Amino acid sequence: MSKLAVLGGTRAVPEGTTVPRWPIVTDAERAAVLGVIDSGRFTVAAGGEQEIPALEREWADRVGVGHCVAVANGTIGLSIALAAAGVGPGDEVVVPALSFVGTALAVAHLGAVPVFVDIDPVSFNLDPDALRAALSDRTAAVVPVHLHGLPADMDEIGAVAARHRLAVVEDAAQAHGVAYRGRRTGSLGDLAAFSLNASKNLPTCGEGGLVTTDDARLAGRAALLRQFGERLPARGDRPYRSELAGWNGKINAIQAAFTRAQLAHLDEWALARDRNVRAFLDRTAAIPGLVAPTAPGDREHGWHILRFRLLPAAFDLPETAGGALRAAICRVLRGEGVPASRYQSMPLSRQPLFADGGPTCRRSDVPVTEAVVADSFVLQRVHLHPDAGPLLDRVADALEKVWEHRATLAVLARAQHGGDQVAA
Numbered sequence: 436m437s438k439l440a441v442l443g444g445t446r447a448v449p450e451g452t453t454v455p456r457w458p459i460v461t462d463a464e465r466a467a468v469l470g471v472i473d474s475g476r477f478t479v480a481a482g483g484e485q486e487i488p489a490l491e492r493e494w495a496d497r498v499g500v501g502h503c504v505a506v507a508n509g510t511i512g513l514s515i516a517l518a519a520a521g522v523g524p525g526d527e528v529v530v531p532a533l534s535f536v537g538t539a540l541a542v543a544h545l546g547a548v549p550v551f552v553d554i555d556p557v558s559f560n561l562d563p564d565a566l567r568a569a570l571s572d573r574t575a576a577v578v579p580v581h582l583h584g585l586p587a588d589m590d591e592i593g594a595v596a597a598r599h600r601l602a603v604v605e606d607a608a609q610a611h612g613v614a615y616r617g618r619r620t621g622s623l624g625d626l627a628a629f630s631l632n633a634s635k636n637l638p639t640c641g642e643g644g645l646v647t648t649d650d651a652r653l654a655g656r657a658a659l660l661r662q663f664g665e666r667l668p669a670r671g672d673r674p675y676r677s678e679l680a681g682w683n684g685k686i687n688a689i690q691a692a693f694t695r696a697q698l699a700h701l702d703e704w705a706l707a708r709d710r711n712v713r714a715f716l717d718r719t720a721a722i723p724g725l726v727a728p729t730a731p732g733d734r735e736h737g738w739h740i741l742r743f744r745l746l747p748a749a750f751d752l753p754e755t756a757g758g759a760l761r762a763a764i765c766r767v768l769r770g771e772g773v774p775a776s777r778y779q780s781m782p783l784s785r786q787p788l789f790a791d792g793g794p795t796c797r798r799s800d801v802p803v804t805e806a807v808v809a810d811s812f813v814l815q816r817v818h819l820h821p822d823a824g825p826l827l828d829r830v831a832d833a834l835e836k837v838w839e840h841r842a843t844l845a846v847l848a849r850a851q852h853g854g855d856q857v858a859a
């Protein structure tokens with residue numbers, strides 16, 4: 436048994452191993468960006484600008500909807516989508532307690548009230564029963580998040596929404612056109628918002644977002660809401676007349692052109708990622724102390740983030756030691772050269788921004804979310820590149836090594852857990 440790197444052994448991921456760079460930049464991306472700079476047309480409001488409408492058409496086709504409105508980022512995309520659907524001050528919007536904070540901020544920025552509900556312990560997505568339990572006569576919308584790249588239970592959520600006349604706005608920031616029961620994310624609600632942030636599976640060289648919908652009226656409202664509430668004429672002078680309290684939520688043409696170049700490779704790179712990640716997860720699924728992520732047979736997984744839960748009992752630890760075990764394993768894994776992290780360290784409902792004096796929200800106990808943020812860790816970015824296979828093999832070596840050393844990990848976790856209890 437080779438020694439743990441934190442105890443002076445050799446790293447499972449050798450020193451100097453590089454994580455393949457993301458996003459991938461080829462001559463096509465360089466040419467696309469230079470083309471915009473040379474054109475002198477930088478925004479959607481510039482007469483004759485072509486990259487932004489082309490991206491919108493290509494993305495709408497790919498998702499399988501009639502309309503796409505490109506925006507400045509995913510967060511403002513969510514706000515625009517909710518506002519287009521008619522959500523406003525005082526309306527309640529149901530949001531899963533486990534997500535990136537942008538999901539909740541997009542609601543709060545409208546003066547609407549995020550209502551945080553619990554998640555499913557396996558998919559990590561919004562639990563449809565929790566949605567049902569959270570409904571009130573002020574509920575106006577639900578924002579299912581396709582967290583980590585796995586589509587949420589959209590048929591069940593859609594059925595509740597239809598019965599109670601709620602708008603459904605998908606947060607698809609982590610799931611770019613992922614298949615769910617024969618359709619794609621972005622076409623599964625009334626509207627959807629995607630992020631094109633450089634860290635996402637469909638990136639741009641900076642910040643961007645895409646709002647999709649099959650409803651021409653909602654698309655028209657979204658287009659006004661990104662442009663100061665103004666309706667831009669197809670040709671002729673800009674009238675400077677605002678019909679809605681919109682934002683400046685415009686994407687710029689450089690961002691659109693870069694993402695169009697990425698689109699040409701999206702399928703090929705997603706296939707390679709799926710192959711690499713599934714081979715990696717085949718190895719990690721054989722480790723008894725770990726619960727590796729999975730995808731149900733009726734949907735794909737975009738594998739944006741890989742989240743592993745830990746089973747304290749397999750390490751001879753009490754159930755309550757999940758947090759201490761996760762802390763010990765993250766420390767040991769980082770020693771082995773694996774950038775294991777927590778991502779969200781608390782439910783959205785406990786983010787300091789919602790403390791007294793902050794925006795209004797409605798919260799209830801979210802025991803599943805609390806357990807998941809305590810006893811799980813994630814891998815981000817390292818697996819996105821199509822050539823990440825060899826690196827993932829070394830990461831699997833590190834996880835197997837941790838399992839071989841489970842007795843040592845249990846000692847480290849027990850020391851921390853005892854400390855936690857003394858402190859508490």
Ligand SMILES: *Cc1c(COP(=O)(O)O)cnc(C)c1O
Pocket residue numbers: 508509510511534535537538580582606608609629630631632642643644
């Ligand atoms: C990234 C992300 C967002 C926000 O997107 P930005 O483009 O960064 O504003 C919203 N929701 C989720 C789940 C995300 O991962």
